[in-house]
Amino acid sequence: MPALLYWGYNLLRSSAISLCLLLVLFYTIRRLFYPPAALHHLPCVPILPLLLSYARKESDDIRIKNLILPYALSKGEGIVLVYAIGMWVVHILDIKVIKDVAEDLGNWPKSALPPDMLFVRLVGDSNVVISNGETWKKHSTILQRALNQNLPIEQFTILCHKLFKKMGEGGVLKWDDLTMKFALDAVGTSVLGYDFDAIENDRSPFLEQYVRVMEGIASPLHLLWPRLEALFPRYELIHRIDALVRHFQEILEYKQVNKGNDLLTYMLEEPSLTQKEYRDNMQVTRAIYISYRVAFFIAGHDTTAGAMASLVYYLAKYPEYQEEARREALEALGEEEPNFANLAKMPFVNACIKEALRINSPVANTAPRTSRVGSTVKTLTGKTYYIPADTTALINLISIHANASHWDDVDTFNPDRFINDNQAKGDATTWIPFSRGPRQCPARNFAMYELRTVAALLLQNWEWTLPSGSPHFIGVKNSFSPFALSSPKDLHINFMKRSYHV
Numbered sequence: 001m002p003a004l005l006y007w008g009y010n011l012l013r014s015s016a017i018s019l020c021l022l023l024v025l026f027y028t029i030r031r032l033f034y035p036p037a038a039l040h041h042l043p044c045v046p047i048l049p050l051l052l053s054y055a056r057k058e059s060d061d062i063r064i065k066n067l068i069l070p071y072a073l074s075k076g077e078g079i080v081l082v083y084a085i086g087m088w089v090v091h092i093l094d095i096k097v098i099k100d101v102a103e104d105l106g107n108w109p110k111s112a113l114p115p116d117m118l119f120v121r122l123v124g125d126s127n128v129v130i131s132n133g134e135t136w137k138k139h140s141t142i143l144q145r146a147l148n149q150n151l152p153i154e155q156f157t158i159l160c161h162k163l164f165k166k167m168g169e170g171g172v173l174k175w176d177d178l179t180m181k182f183a184l185d186a187v188g189t190s191v192l193g194y195d196f197d198a199i200e201n202d203r204s205p206f207l208e209q210y211v212r213v214m215e216g217i218a219s220p221l222h223l224l225w226p227r228l229e230a231l232f233p234r235y236e237l238i239h240r241i242d243a244l245v246r247h248f249q250e251i252l253e254y255k256q257v258n259k260g261n262d263l264l265t266y267m268l269e270e271p272s273l274t275q276k277e278y279r280d281n282m283q284v285t286r287a288i289y290i291s292y293r294v295a296f297f298i299a300g301h302d303t304t305a306g307a308m309a310s311l312v313y314y315l316a317k318y319p320e321y322q323e324e325a326r327r328e329a330l331e332a333l334g335e336e337e338p339n340f341a342n343l344a345k346m347p348f349v350n351a352c353i354k355e356a357l358r359i360n361s362p363v364a365n366t367a368p369r370t371s372r373v374g375s376t377v378k379t380l381t382g383k384t385y386y387i388p389a390d391t392t393a394l395i396n397l398i399s400i401h402a403n404a405s406h407w408d409d410v411d412t413f414n415p416d417r418f419i420n421d422n423q424a425k426g427d428a429t430t431w432i433p434f435s436r437g438p439r440q441c442p443a444r445n446f447a448m449y450e451l452r453t454v455a456a457l458l459l460q461n462w463e464w465t466l467p468s469g470s471p472h473f474i475g476v477k478n479s480f481s482p483f484a485l486s487s488p489k490d491l492h493i494n495f496m497k498r499s500y501h502v
């Protein structure tokens, strides 16, 4: 009899456990396949192709150009629901809705990221990219002022010459690695006031540490279901992230005794400040440095590295544009190094940069926003959607740059579209690689001058082609990124040194 009871108890217990597991499975599948009831009325991109795309580690641009945008266009939709970071997120693909949402900071503050995401452990939960309200305003004001007054063209030039020395006699070089190193030293020396020495030092310990952490964070499974990080902690990766954060902390300590010609020193020592403002500024700057550490670093590093890689790729693919850009750069530079005056005389080089930022936008979409109250949004064609309170949404930048109703020959690299305001259908409102509205990139000028300086000096000193058999021959292939960034992956370029400057 007791044996029978024991058997019955065991059966009951295992049935209860199985039932619980089934319920969890059912709930997870339901959440995956059905958006929450409040969003049922919104069009929804089919989930299976999305999951397959993540499983194949496809980059964001591929998912947007092959799945999200075609789905929206085929149904005439200006916003769609897409599954990512453990939830259904509204992607905004209509230029009018983008403008309205981007400008309405009151109703559309940036969302708090899921706390389980290891990315949050890395960047902190309050940084310039995701903070809101008065905190953001205070930090943003100081940041913008410093960024606009400190455009270190000379520093970019010094780094270019370091890079060229490293490139030696040229040949087939892994250009995406070199752009990473260049961008790291550029943001290090001119923004953070710390020389990572990535260009010269083949095994920069900081860069290696950073790359390994990013690779760990970029696991598609954990990006889709951040909860997995809490259920099955990845201790080794967590230790690596903590070590990287400590490394940033050490940089801050170094910086406190080694002031220099960089953005942070500039922010601290703005001459017009009163004593009180100075103290506030000091506090804010420390806060920016400590809490924004990696966010600032990622925002200024991976983006420009991707843009530099894309620009060189397109000029390799279209040698006639490279030649035209070189003619212009040589004439404008003469015997000088790049400066404001001669960079302003390169409209075609500038157009090539703008077109590279359009056709392979370094940032695929903005960070998510969450609506405070429910509201109705209206698209350019007059279609309306009700978006309830507490909805997570993001601005899909690539969908605007890849939309044939905004740009003629949308898939063709054509810098001429930016010459003489002839944007070949697109206009200033549809060129949004830096986003738009008050939360657009505060460093857009800084980034554009960095790109112009690099482009001018590259054109002056090198010619380059795509090596035969390049996997990028048909179209650029970007790497998978946890932060919606698009940068060419394993991009080899064949560089030939130019021995004369005319």
Ligand code: HEM
Pocket (backbone or CB within 6 Å): 128, 129, 130, 140, 187, 191, 296, 299, 300, 301, 303, 304, 307, 362, 363, 365, 366, 367, 368, 433, 434, 435, 438, 439, 440, 441, 442, 443, 444, 446, 447
């Ligand atoms: C080609 C290079 C760059 C591109 C395409 C780019 C693009 C963007 C975009 C699209 C945003 C808006 C993100 C959002 O709304 O979630 C942004 C924000 C930001 N970017 Fe950039 N960026 C570039 C370079 C830089 C550089 C060099 C720095 C720093 C030196 C920087 C610092 C920031 C910061 C701090 C923000 C947050 C601004 C805020 O929320 O108020 N970016 N960037």
